Amino acid sequence: MMLAYKIGFLEVSWVDLVDITLVAILLYQVYKLIRGSLAVKIFLGILALYLVYLIVRAAQMELLATILGQFMGVGVLAMIILFQPEIRKFLLLVGRSTEINRENIFKTITNWRSAHHDDFDVPELIEAVKTLKATRTGALIVFSRDIELKFYAETGDPLDAKVSKRLLLSIFNKNSPLHDGAIIIYKGRIKAARCVLPVSENDNLPAYFGLRHRSAMGMSEVTDTLVLAISEETGRLILARNGKYLRSLKLKQVEQRILEYLHNEEPKTWEVMPEESEPAEPQEIRAQ
Secondary structure (H helix, E strand, O other): OOEEEEEOOEEEEHHHHHHHHHHHHHHHHHHHHHOOOOHHHHHHHHHHHHHHHHHHHHOOOHHHHHHHHHHHHOHHHHHHHHOHHHHHHHHHHHHHHOOOOOOOOOHHHHHHHHOOOOOOOHHHHHHHHHHHHHOOOOEEEEEEOOOOOHHHHOOOEEEEEEOOHHHHHHHOOOOOOOOOOEEEEEOOEEEEEEEOOOOOOOOOOOOOOOHHHHHHHHHHHHOOEEEEEEOOOOOOEEEEEOOEEEEOOOHHHHHHHHHHHHOOOOOOOOOOOOOOOOOOOOEEEEOO
16 A cells, blocks of 8 residues: 555555545535534534544543443434434435436436426416515415425325416415415426425525525425525515525516426526516525
């Protein structure tokens, strides 16, 4: 084994350097994942306890090392229980990042499937969105292209109804028992209403973001969906996708983004295309 350098009795090889680098990257990614939440304090506490265990074992303090060793023995199970939401989020992110590229092997299959994604009248939905914005009626709409989202649909009330303007206005009416939550649209039908979505824990989101906007961001972070949110206080609309959001959108641009998502024709940069008749361009903000 080739040595990189030697410090006294410590011999460091190139494999050790690669190993240390990979561990450092892994720890940094874990920290980024749990940053801003209570889990980061628990993680640092467990890490500090493990370092104490290593020091005690190196100092050959047998009794203390045995006690800490017993604790560290069940540490993995304890971490799984304590970090269940973070582990789930991490696995979802890994699953999304390793998803097979639809533009390559399964391009033909995807094109066949995408023909079924635009089964509902998107312009009619946009008319409902226009009314919701004008009346400052809060709304949260999840568009799913490939996944039925049963886990989230089961948190609400099943509908399996055709998308229509009257139905959307009825669901999000302030006096409706279904208005408090999200609706999920899959394959052109409203699968469920009053669904509970995960709330983003990102501390860098704007202060004016309410629960609906944060839920839209949270859903876009952990699932391959497009989420539309309308604020009940201001009527402000955003589209959330992959942890990013677009604001100041014109209705034609909203319709365009929805159709691009449903047809799997989204631009890689998710940049806003200029509108000739509507000069105001929306902004793309990436939540760090």
